[in-house]
Amino acid sequence: xxxxxxLLAVSAACCLGFGFVLxxxxxxxxxxxxxxxxxxxxxxxxxPRWLGGLGLMVAGMVLGAVALGKGEISLVEPLLxxxxxxxxxxxRHQTKQPLGRQGWAxxxxxxxxxxxxxxxxxxxxxDAVADPxxxxxxxxxxxxxxxxxxxxxxxxxxxxxxxLLALAAGLLYGVQDALTRVxxxxxxxxxxxxxxxSWQPYGVFVCGVTGLVLVQSAFETAPLRMSLPALxxxxxxxxxxxxxxxxGDRLRTDTGALAWEAAGLAGVVAGIVLLGMHPAMPCGTxxxxxxxxxxxxx
Numbered sequence: 081x082x083x084x085x086x087l088l089a090v091s092a093a094c095c096l097g098f099g100f101v102l103x104x105x106x107x108x109x110x111x112x113x114x115x116x117x118x119x120x121x122x123x124x125x126x127x128p129r130w131l132g133g134l135g136l137m138v139a140g141m142v143l144g145a146v147a148l149g150k151g152e153i154s155l156v157e158p159l160l161x162x163x164x165x166x167x168x169x170x171x172r173h174q175t176k177q178p179l180g181r182q183g184w185a186x187x188x189x190x191x192x193x194x195x196x197x198x199x200x201x202x203x204x205x206x207d208a209v210a211d212p213x214x215x216x217x218x219x220x221x222x223x224x225x226x227x228x229x230x231x232x233x234x235x236x237x238x239x240x241x242x243x244l245l246a247l248a249a250g251l252l253y254g255v256q257d258a259l260t261r262v263x264x265x266x267x268x269x270x271x272x273x274x275x276x277x278s279w280q281p282y283g284v285f286v287c288g289v290t291g292l293v294l295v296q297s298a299f300e301t302a303p304l305r306m307s308l309p310a311l312x313x314x315x316x317x318x319x320x321x322x323x324x325x326x327x328g329d330r331l332r333t334d335t336g337a338l339a340w341e342a343a344g345l346a347g348v349v350a351g352i353v354l355l356g357m358h359p360a361m362p363c364g365t366x367x368x369x370x371x372x373x374x375x376x377x378x
Contacts, residue, residue, distance in 0.1 A: 085151035088143050089159035095140030097166030100295075100308055101174075102133030107299035116234060116245075116297045124296060141288075148257060149264040153323035154203035154331060157257065157316035158194040161348055164312045164355045165190065171304070177360035186354030193347025200340030206328035208265075218325040219255055219283075222318050226251040230294060242302030246310035249294035253311075254318025256287035258327060309356025313349050 106127045107120075114120035124130040140163070147156045165187065172179070179187075209215070226248040233244035259280045267275045275281055298307040323329035331341060355361075 082151060085147050085156065086159065088147035088150070089156050090162065092140040092143035092147060093160050093163040094166045095136045095143060096160065097163035097168075098170050099133040099136030099140060100163065100299075100311075101167050101170045101304065102129050102136065103296065104133075104299040104304045104307070106130035106133070107296045108303075110296070110300045112300075114297075115300065116230075116293065118293060120296050120300065121293065144257065145260045145264065148261040152203040152205050152329045153257060153261055153327060154201065154320050154329040155198060157254070157319035157323070158197050158344075158348060160257075161312050161316045161352065162190065162194065164308060164352055167304070167308060168355050168358060168360055171358075172360040175360050177358070179360070180358075182354055183358050183360070186351045186358065188351070189347045190351030190355060193344045193349075193351055195344070196347060197341050197344030200337045200344060201331040202337075203323075204330050206330040208262075208328040209326040214326045218322055219258075222251050222255050222321065226294075242298040242306040243310045245294045245298035245301070246307040247314045249291040249298065250311045250314025251318045252287045252291040252294070253315045254320075255322060256284050256291065257315070257319045258322035259283045259287065261323075261327060303361065305357050305361035308361070309352045312356070313352045316348070317345070 103124075106124055106129045109127075110120055110123055114123055144156065144160055147159075168183065171177075229244045229248040229251075233241040233248070236244070262280045263275060263278075263284055266278050266280065295307070295311065298311070301307075320329075324331060331337070
């Protein structure tokens with residue numbers, strides 16, 4: 081594993097984790113009428129804490145994009161999933177909750193799962209699939225699943241909406257990561273002319289904005305412990321699917337390696353759930369959050 085890719089991916093995870101916590105602190109105060117609307121972003125832009133969280137999230141995405149340009153998506157995505165560790169660290173500072181057995185178990189499962197997947201799979205670059213049908217088929221399945229989750233979330237808004245929206249956003253962010261890597265390759269091969277005459281960079285923008293609306297709506301609807309685990313788990317799974325499906329990423333496929341890869345991914349998901357449901361994760365309004373009137377439209 082490249083040390084540079086490791087540092088870039090972990091730095092991106094740090095920015096993303098801190099950014100998600102700050103965004104949720106503000107988004108949970110948003111007017112209910114903003115649910116799944118671009119008005120939600122316009123209202124949140126007037127809150128300094130949310131802007132700070134957005135800035136950290138953008139910085140994380142930029143660092144993640146650089147990491148994706150230098151390493152395989154199947155390597156970078158599991159490392160980005162460690163953003164939950166940094167989110168928990170900031171949340172512990174806010175809530176003063178001890179880590180406890182649940183926190184240590186989640187930490188070990190997440191870190192061990194990432195290590196097991198990378199060690200067993202040995203992600204390496206290969207030749208990207210040229211057939212556009214494969215690209216559209218995989219992207220269509222992932223985006224279609226995100227659309228179905230969003231539609232159901234809108235109908236069950238008071239129940240599991242936050243989890244469903246976060247899952248949908250994570251799937252879109254996984255596709256965004258894959259398209260970011262393709263866009264980087266296009267720029268390296270043909271510069272801006274090649275980049276802006278291709279559809280992939282516009283796909284990055286659409287996935288990013290749509291995912292942002294879904295994430296903020298999830299943050300608005302329920303506590304962070306309901307949304308962040310789903311978001312963090314869905315993104316690497318979708319990214320790895322795209323990486324192996326059409327970007328040419330290669331993983332070891334012998335029986336032992338596949339078993340450890342599956343166990344590693346299962347450990348990652350289990351660790352994410354344990355950390356996301358930890359009592360340190362905000363479950364309501366805190367004193368540090370902006371008052372609700374800051375987000376009310378005039």
